[in-house]
Amino acid sequence: MSTIAEFRLPAVETTLGTAIEHAAGATFELESSVSKTRPSLWVSGVDRETANAAFEADPSVEEYDLLVETESRLLFDVSFVDETMGLRDELLADGGSLLEMWGTDGWWQVRVRFRSRDTLTDAYDRLEEAGISADLRRVTDVSGVTDDETRLTPEQQEALEAALEHGYFEIPRGISMEELAGELGISHQALSERFRRAYETLVDDELQPAGEQSRAE
Structure with missing residues (x-):
């Protein structure tokens, strides 16, 4: 592990x-x-x-x-x-x-x-x-990723969960990215990069056929 x-x-x-x-x-x-x-x-x-x-x-x-x-x-x-x-x-x-x-x-x-x-x-x-x-x-x-698990890193998942909890995705937003980064104890740039990589992973999982995902992993 x-x-x-x-x-x-x-x-x-x-x-x-x-x-x-x-x-x-x-x-x-x-x-x-x-x-x-x-x-x-x-x-x-x-x-x-x-x-x-x-x-x-x-x-x-x-x-x-x-x-x-x-x-x-x-x-x-x-x-x-x-x-x-x-x-x-x-x-x-x-x-x-x-x-x-x-x-x-x-x-x-x-x-x-x-x-x-x-x-x-x-x-x-x-x-x-x-x-x-x-x-x-x-x-x-x-641990290894199974079919029912996400390929997000723990840090990426933490950032998304915190964003959801604090209303970052709401309109209007309940918290700014700078404030959310402060809540997580990281820099604004680090949070932005975690979001970018998490979005890329989620979009890839959604658009890539299941068979191709298995072969890629």
């Missing part, structure tokens, strides 16, 4: 601590699917000049390139001096999968899928040995 764990880690002990400090109010979110050669990071809450200055000030950043600029956020490809974001060895050495990672106000929130509780325990021990003050916020055991 796989296990999903959510950690809260101080940026100063892990990665981009200086950049996060210089870009007060910004949120940095890892976008692992965009670049296969180096990490890509969405930066929101600040303008381009502030984001550039934050990367320039951080001694761990070797090079950064702006890929996408929208009204609300910026996407950068980033190379680090030691060719790592500083957490890979500690968290993913036993085959863990990084699901989400976002940082703001001096902290990183990281979600990782582990093969078992034992591999989670080993990863936590490695963080401690590396001098990283890891705060394990949540642990969820994930």
Whole structure:
């Protein structure tokens, strides 16, 4: 049975601590699917000049390139001096999968899928040995998906259930996305991404024939 764990880690002990400090109010979110050669990071809450200055000030950043600029956020490809974001060895050495990672106000929130509780325990021990003050916020055991179950992650299901409970889907809305993110203890951007991935999964389940779903899984 796989296990999903959510950690809260101080940026100063892990990665981009200086950049996060210089870009007060910004949120940095890892976008692992965009670049296969180096990490890509969405930066929101600040303008381009502030984001550039934050990367320039951080001694761990070797090079950064702006890929996408929208009204609300910026996407950068980033190379680090030691060719790592500083957490890979500690968290993913036993085959863990990084699901989400976002940082703001001096902290990183990281979600990782582990093969078992034992591999989670080993990863936590490695963080401690590396001098990283890891705060394990949540642990969820994930069983295999059957025909009667949803393919939503526990976090995605939690977000949708909270949205329904607080009237987010009502007209007019009973709560804003910013307020709902506060209720869940995550950033606005993280909640938006959970909704996006949950909608994609639900639409895929609804539109894809049952036989094709079984083969895809």
